[in-house]
Amino acid sequence: MGYTLCILGCGTMGVAILSGVLASLDAKPASPHPKWESHTSGTVTPQVLEDDALPSRFIACKLAGAFFSAGTLGRSVEIFQGRNVAAVREADVVLLCCKPQLAQTILAEPGMQDAFDGKLLLSILAGVTIAQLRAMVLPSTRVARTMPNTASKIREGMTVEKHFDACTALSxxxxxxxxxxxxxxxxxxxxxxxxxxxxxxxxxxxxxxxxxxxxxxxxxxxxxxxxxxxxxxxxxxxxxxxxxxxxxxxxxxxxxxxxxxxxxxxxxxx
The missing domain is CATH 1.10.3730.10 (ProC C-terminal domain-like)
Structure with missing residues (x-):
């Protein structure tokens, strides 16, 4: 058993990343995988996991009108339509993929802060800083930020962790x-x-x-x-x-x- 990954706001980018993750897991055997710890500088450092290293359960929180079904992703993905808090509660790592303008609304849902207690929130939102994200969750929630692109779907993506605004435009x-x-x-x-x-x-x-x-x-x-x-x-x-x-x-x-x-x-x- 590995950890549970939740894609919160699974639209175009969420589907691309999830598809790439699933394809990567299908393409090669499980191996030691870094666990990300957030630090005050806003950078992240890999720490070797002592136990389960790879995601084994996948939850997708669909947005209204999302265009995919679990079957199209090629393996079992649980879809939580309109149940964001329940999905986060079930997860170990949450990838936040909604529109930047919706971050405050989603993270302010009743029960959401408690659902994030002790978990890793990984944001791909343009323009939303780590400081802003930390202000929306409990201090016990680890927060990191990254900027991928849609080529993640075919495992040809570019993902960055600094110079976010310029890399958002370029990549x-x-x-x-x-x-x-x-x-x-x-x-x-x-x-x-x-x-x-x-x-x-x-x-x-x-x-x-x-x-x-x-x-x-x-x-x-x-x-x-x-x-x-x-x-x-x-x-x-x-x-x-x-x-x-x-x-x-x-x-x-x-x-x-x-x-x-x-x-x-x-x-x-x-």
Whole structure:
């Protein structure tokens, strides 16, 4: 028997994380797993568990209109529709995945503070600080904060634990920005005669290949220069993109999203 994991506010991100966790457990045998302890600085440090290390029971608290069922996740997941306090009471670790504006409402439900007594609250909420979360629960509740993204669903996510607002924009919102670029590339292919399905596949694989080479240690500028021959088609396309201020527009999108992330969850902000 392992511990019980509750996804509180199981919408898009909750489903993505839970799907990734389940896929990870199915892909490899159980092994020692870190237990997270929260400290006054707001950082978390792994401590080796002396006993059960992996989650073995999963509870999902659905939001109104949530689009999944337990069966779609591939293993037994208990769904507590509208029973947040009961779900937290049953859990050892609670992953808070609701909208930032709903945190106060959910954590202020009658009986919720007692339900969190002695448990770990792990928040993925943009703009809601650890200090704010601690003010909503009992001192005995351990609180940590992290920022994942939707690629967690396929175990390709990026999760950070500091510089939250900038990382929310770059990593959390980033998949949406990347998809705009991917879709635009595919549109260009369609315009030049490629079937839509093939254009999407080519664009996706092209971006994935470039991303993997970057992760392997090659700077994007080096990759760009390697395929930019004098008088060729690549430099012609690059100049067209520079005419459209693509780079500054993308960078500004990260700036604006960061500023918005810092506002979410703050009093008076929606």
């Amino acid at each position: 959390g919102s980033g998949p949406a920005f990347a998809c705009i670029f991917l879709e635009a590339m595919a549109d260009g292919g369609v315009m030049m005669g490629l079937p839509r399905a093939e254009a999407l596949e080519l664009a996706a694989q092209t971006l994935q290949g470039a991303a993997r080479m970057t992760l392997a240690g090659t700077h994007p500028a080096v990759l760009k220069d390697a395929v930019t021959t004098p008088g060729g088609c690549t430099i012609a396309g690059l100049l067209a993109m520079e005419d459209g201020r693509v780079r500054s527009t993308i960078a500004r999108a990260i700036q604006v999203a960061t500023e918005r992330a810092s506002e979410l969850g703050q009093p008076g902000k929606k």
